[in-house]
Amino acid sequence: MDSASPDCERLRDLLPAYALGMTDPEEARMVEKLLPQCPEALPELEEYHELAGAMLHSAPQIEPPPRVLANLLAQAAAQPEDAPAQDTPPATPPARATSSRRWFFPATAAAALVIVLLGVSVFTLAQVTELRTEREQLTQRLEMQATLLGLFAADDITTFELADARQEDGPARALVLCNLQSRVGIIRAENFPQLAPDGLYQVWLWRDNERTSAGLLQVDEAGKGTLLFEAPEIMGEYQYIGISPATTEDGQPAGPVVRGALYPSG
Amino acid sequence: MTDPSMPSDSELMQRIAQQDQTALSALYERYGTPVYSLAYRILNNYHLAEEVTQDTFLKVWRGASRWDASKGRFSSWLLTVARYTAIDRLRQEQRQSGPGTTALDEVSPLVSGSGLPDDPRRQDGRLLRELLQRLPAEQTQIIELAFFQGWTHRQLAEQLDLPLGTVKTRARLGLQKLRKLWIEATRTEESS
Numbered sequence: 037m038d039s040a041s042p043d044c045e046r047l048r049d050l051l052p053a054y055a056l057g058m059t060d061p062e063e064a065r066m067v068e069k070l071l072p073q074c075p076e077a078l079p080e081l082e083e084y085h086e087l088a089g090a091m092l093h094s095a096p097q098i099e100p101p102p103r104v105l106a107n108l109l110a111q112a113a114a115q116p117e118d119a120p121a122q123d124t125p126p127a128t129p130p131a132r133a134t135s136s137r138r139w140f141f142p143a144t145a146a147a148a149l150v151i152v153l154l155g156v157s158v159f160t161l162a163q164v165t166e167l168r169t170e171r172e173q174l175t176q177r178l179e180m181q182a183t184l185l186g187l188f189a190a191d192d193i194t195t196f197e198l199a200d201a202r203q204e205d206g207p208a209r210a211l212v213l214c215n216l217q218s219r220v221g222i223i224r225a226e227n228f229p230q231l232a233p234d235g236l237y238q239v240w241l242w243r244d245n246e247r248t249s250a251g252l253l254q255v256d257e258a259g260k261g262t263l264l265f266e267a268p269e270i271m272g273e274y275q276y277i278g279i280s281p282a283t284t285e286d287g288q289p290a291g292p293v294v295r296g297a298l299y300p301s302g
Numbered sequence: 303m304t305d306p307s308m309p310s311d312s313e314l315m316q317r318i319a320q321q322d323q324t325a326l327s328a329l330y331e332r333y334g335t336p337v338y339s340l341a342y343r344i345l346n347n348y349h350l351a352e353e354v355t356q357d358t359f360l361k362v363w364r365g366a367s368r369w370d371a372s373k374g375r376f377s378s379w380l381l382t383v384a385r386y387t388a389i390d391r392l393r394q395e396q397r398q399s400g401p402g403t404t405a406l407d408e409v410s411p412l413v414s415g416s417g418l419p420d421d422p423r424r425q426d427g428r429l430l431r432e433l434l435q436r437l438p439a440e441q442t443q444i445i446e447l448a449f450f451q452g453w454t455h456r457q458l459a460e461q462l463d464l465p466l467g468t469v470k471t472r473a474r475l476g477l478q479k480l481r482k483l484w485i486e487a488t489r490t491e492e493s494s
Contacts, residue, residue, distance in 0.1 A: 052474055053477065055477075056445070056477065058449075058455060059454060060455055063455070083484075083485070084481060087477070088449070091427075091449050092340060092423075092427070093340075093377075093424050093427025093430075094427040094428070095427070096431075097336065097424070098335070098339045100352065104334065105330055105334065107356050108326070108355075108356045109327065112360065224327060254324070256328070260327070260328055262324050
């Protein structure tokens with residue numbers, strides 16, 4: 037179609053609004069119908085799309101509070117990725133015979149029926165076991181979610197910065213978010229040194245010179261890692277927290293990479 | 303400049319698809335602020351903006367395996383998800399059209415292009431904000447309401463009690479001028 041045709045002119049009038057999603061449904065349908073006929077309008081549409089993309093970034097930047105990440109991780113722990121569609125289950129049991137003369141079934145038919153029924157029973161039992169396991173996992177996740185949501189819904193979250201324990205102003209650091217009256221919290225580690233493949237860090241909580249493990253932390257290739265942990269006692273019972281390599285090549289205890297006091301500042 | 307030691311958005315999404323919470327946390331660190339800022343711009347409420355930010359990243363968490371890198375720049379796709387999520391939430395709050403939902407599969411990015419982890423589009427956003435101020439106020443109002451409230455021509459006319467033709471004209475003239483200013487500004491930047 038000629039770019040100067042009335043239809044193409046009409047299309048060009050609607051393009052800006054279409055790119056920003058402000059056309060009404062009938063207008064949008066018209067744009068989509070006319071676009072293939074007016075290909076010279078495509079670069080212009082692309083430019084308006086670029087504007088729309090810049091609009092997405094045009095809001096004045098505001099830092100979200102730390103609890104958003106904490107809540108997100110808590111909810112993510114309770115909500116795994118959408119499960120793939122289940123395979124179609126095996127064929128349903130055959131319809132029950134409707135004949136009024138069932139006692140005349142040949143022996144082979146009866147044997148086949150028994151086999152089918154046994155198969156259905158085994159399948160059902162397997163499904164029940166699987167569902168029970170899934171329910172237990174979901175219950176655990178929900179409990180963790182409820183605990184964490186309860187924790188972070190409150191305003192009394194305390195944040196602790198753990199500094200590099202190997203050198204002053206060293207790059208490793210970690211952030212701990214917790215409620216001192218609760219046993220759960222989140223640790224976010226950054227700039228941790230790489231360990232051997234499958235190596236893990238151990239989080240230690242110290243109370244009266246006794247240490248207790250709060251869990252294992254894995255960091256990625258950028259030295260970052262996150263751990264949702266549950267301490268044996270409420271966090272207010274502990275004085276220090278440190279993170280050390282869980283294992284070393286020579287089997288000797290390793291010093292902490294980061295450490296810090298669990299005393300609220302101010 | 304992109305730090306080559308940093309995982310790309312695509313790499314993070316692959317790890318999120320494998321339920322790697324560290325990757326989700328890293329993605330949040332990269333994009334939490336723009337998502338939250340956009341949500342707040344739409345909702346004008348810190349509490350709701352927090353919820354929408356969480357919902358946006360949870361959608362990513364649950365649907366990461368369905369993200370298609372060929373669909374375009376990741377940051378634009380993510381912010382488009384955030385925009386729809388926030389507008390849905392706004393409508394729920396306003397009880398205008400009942401609860402709306404936007405599935406991840408329905409979202410197409412508003413911008414095409416390759417994904418870049420170090421997103422220079424924040425500068426574009428600042429530039430656009432400046433350019434919007436150069437338009438007549440009534441045109442800026444129409445454009446911002448349409449984009450940040452999700453209103454169409456007809457809804458704008460109803461909400462602002464203006465003739466439909468007036469709304470369409472203001473939108474068209476405003477966006478045409480904005481495009482012209484945008485092209486001038488970006489070409490100046492490129493040549494300098």
